[in-house]
Amino acid sequence: MKSAxxxxxxxxxxxxxxxxxxNSYWLHIFxxxxxxxxxxxxxxxxxxxxxxxxxxxxxFYGIGAYVxxxxxxxxxxxxxxxxxxxxxxxxxxxxLLVPIVKLQGSxxxxxxxxxxxxxxxxxLNEDWATGGSYGLLNVPLPRIFGYELxxxxxxxxxxxxxxxxxxxxxxxxxxxxxxxxxKAISQDEDAARACGISINRYKSKCxxxxxxxxxxxxxxYAHHARYLNPNDFTFTKSIEILIxxxxxxxxxxxxxVIGAIVIVLxxxxxxxxxxxxxILFGVLVVVLMGFSRGGIAGLAPMLVQRITxxxxxxxxxxxxxxxxx
Amino acid sequence: MTVLLRTEQLSCRFDGLVAVGVVDLSxxxxxxxxxxxPNGAGKTTxxxxxxxxxxxxxxxxxxxxxxxxxxxxxxxxxxxxxxTFQNLRLFREMTAIENVMxxxxxxxxxxxxxxLIRTGRQKQEExxxxxxxxxxxxxxxxxxxxxxxxxxLPYGHQRLLEIARAFVAKPKLILADxxxxxxxxAEASRLVGLIRRIQAAGVTVMLVEHHIQVVMRACDRITVLxxxxxxxxxxxxxxxxxxxxxxxxxxxxxIYTRSERxxxxxxxxxxx
Numbered sequence: 001m002k003s004a005x006x007x008x009x010x011x012x013x014x015x016x017x018x019x020x021x022x023n024s025y026w027l028h029i030f031x032x033x034x035x036x037x038x039x040x041x042x043x044x045x046x047x048x049x050x051x052x053x054x055x056x057x058x059x060f061y062g063i064g065a066y067v068x069x070x071x072x073x074x075x076x077x078x079x080x081x082x083x084x085x086x087x088x089x090x091x092x093x094x095x096l097l098v099p100i101v102k103l104q105g106s107x108x109x110x111x112x113x114x115x116x117x118x119x120x121x122x123x124l125n126e127d128w129a130t131g132g133s134y135g136l137l138n139v140p141l142p143r144i145f146g147y148e149l150x151x152x153x154x155x156x157x158x159x160x161x162x163x164x165x166x167x168x169x170x171x172x173x174x175x176x177x178x179x180x181x182x183k184a185i186s187q188d189e190d191a192a193r194a195c196g197i198s199i200n201r202y203k204s205k206c207x208x209x210x211x212x213x214x215x216x217x218x219x220x221y222a223h224h225a226r227y228l229n230p231n232d233f234t235f236t237k238s239i240e241i242l243i244x245x246x247x248x249x250x251x252x253x254x255x256x257v258i259g260a261i262v263i264v265l266x267x268x269x270x271x272x273x274x275x276x277x278x279i280l281f282g283v284l285v286v287v288l289m290g291f292s293r294g295g296i297a298g299l300a301p302m303l304v305q306r307i308t309x310x311x312x313x314x315x316x317x318x319x320x321x322x323x324x325x
Numbered sequence: 326m327t328v329l330l331r332t333e334q335l336s337c338r339f340d341g342l343v344a345v346g347v348v349d350l351s352x353x354x355x356x357x358x359x360x361x362x363p364n365g366a367g368k369t370t371x372x373x374x375x376x377x378x379x380x381x382x383x384x385x386x387x388x389x390x391x392x393x394x395x396x397x398x399x400x401x402x403x404x405x406x407x408x409t410f411q412n413l414r415l416f417r418e419m420t421a422i423e424n425v426m427x428x429x430x431x432x433x434x435x436x437x438x439x440x441l442i443r444t445g446r447q448k449q450e451e452x453x454x455x456x457x458x459x460x461x462x463x464x465x466x467x468x469x470x471x472x473x474x475x476x477x478l479p480y481g482h483q484r485l486l487e488i489a490r491a492f493v494a495k496p497k498l499i500l501a502d503x504x505x506x507x508x509x510x511a512e513a514s515r516l517v518g519l520i521r522r523i524q525a526a527g528v529t530v531m532l533v534e535h536h537i538q539v540v541m542r543a544c545d546r547i548t549v550l551x552x553x554x555x556x557x558x559x560x561x562x563x564x565x566x567x568x569x570x571x572x573x574x575x576x577x578x579x580i581y582t583r584s585e586r587x588x589x590x591x592x593x594x595x596x597x
Contacts, residue, residue, distance in 0.1 A: 196431025
């Protein structure tokens with residue numbers, strides 16, 4: 001199994017990271033990148049597989065983060081349970097979107113964006129639960145079966161564990177009856193219905209899975225950052241997740257992971273450019289998209305094709321003149 | 326012989342336009358039933374009404390004795406009505422075998438949970454789906470292209486792939502909308518054989534087709550529509566000799582006197 005070997009190698013590389021880079025600031029950022037990867041994987045299922053352009057993932061992320069923080073902070077619920085509930089509550093709240101899943105393209109994007117704005121306002125104004133604009137301070141460290149994840153390295157490994165699990169789960173889903181139905185819907189709804197696929201039901205299920213994924217990512221974030229503020233969950237977050245997926249490569253799970261890592265780390269590495277860093281970041285994103293529509297994941301096959309099919313100018317002319325005949 | 330499909334006073338209007346106007350039609354189980362007629366006669370609309378992709382404005386459709394009512398297309402597919410489309414509606418970016426596997430959606434059960442945990446039953450079901458899809462590809466002669474991307478297949482093969490996707494579930498009825506469109510002579514003749522083999526497998530076929538040789542050779546019964554109305558109904562031989570059918574396709578035969586014939590534009594061009 002070639003792909004299994006590749007997976008073990010990549011996982012090994014991720015495991016090796018904290019032993020090479022021991023600086024706790026960087027380990028914290030790497031943890032954030034892995035949380036971003038989980039978010040991007042969830043959105044990849046929506047956009048890349050089912051063709052559902054959702055700009056509401058930031059809302060489910062926020063719901064997961066606050067549910068987990070409030071449960072552990074105010075009710076003393078153990079972290080593993082809070083973590084699970086973060087996903088469940090986010091998934092259940094996605095059922096609010098059921099009436100709008102039939103919308104297409106940009107209408108769906110705007111409707112989900114509206115949903116994100118509503119959730120943001122709830123987080124901002126329901127001070128009794130969320131602390132309003134002051135946010136929630138001192139979210140407890142995760143404690144799993146009596147072991148507290150105190151160091152950045154511990155947290156990195158936990159994020160890696162969850163990210164790997166999410167990757168595996170989505171990979172299985174994509175290659176199943178469920179995943180085939182989603183891909184079919186994204187390519188031709190009439191034909192999908194003629195094959196017996198109930199469109200709205202499958203779209204709703206897809207939102208449910210993606211929301212669960214975003215919810216547990218939110219829980220990780222809450223206990224990683226240990227401070228929550230509603231401003232972390234505006235629609236800008238949703239758009240950031242979208243950029244991760246598109247830059248990484250639509251329709252590719254490894255692409256989503258790569259996209260998330262690039263989008264989280266690039267601004268950090270560009271810090272030396274000072275004020276210019278966000279402009280540079282923007283330019284790089286634009287250039288990349290102009291260069292490869294398949295994102296980073298589409299870059300390698302494209303380069304291989306360019307090189308193998310490269311023709312010198314006079315060779316090109318020969319083949320053209322042949323076509324003319 | 327039992328009646329598999331029966332329409333009663335079936336009609337469909339789009340605003341003022343009558344696409345299908347009050348059609349009574351019966352399809353016998355086990356037949357290949359042709360539906361022909363000039364362009365705009367309402368053949369495709371008729372298929373859409375039966376598959377559920379278009380809602381009728383009046384009348385009833387009975388399938389296997391049950392009123393289909395407002396049943397949506399996905400449930401009709403599960404009940405055993407499958408179709409192909411006039412303008413090729415494949416899942417173009419999926420492989421050929423995946424396309425056919427989707428055709429088994431309504432006949433399988435595995436959901437999210439089973440796929441995540443990979444239960445024994447889910448694995449067993451996936452193996453069966455793949456196996457049946459391979460059989461269906463083999464049936465239409467596309468087994469060699471199983472892993473090719475559907476959109477990259479040659480046109481004739483795409484037509485066959487759509488038939489495989491409809492056939493794989495062994496439905497009771499396949500509605501085939503112009504499967505011979507764009508095929509060359511040899512391919513069209515092979516299509517006739519394929520339709521006959523589908524019939525031999527116990528599937529009733531309703532065939533909308535312009536290719537008259539295909540219709541005459543493949544069908545047991547033919548219904549002719551014109552302007553949304555049923556014009557004739559009978560065996561291929563009956564239809565061939567039906568004066569109204571010839572008129573609908575070719576118009577009435579003009580009767581020229583000798584001098585008039587010389588005046589027709591064709592005659593003037595022919596003799597300089």
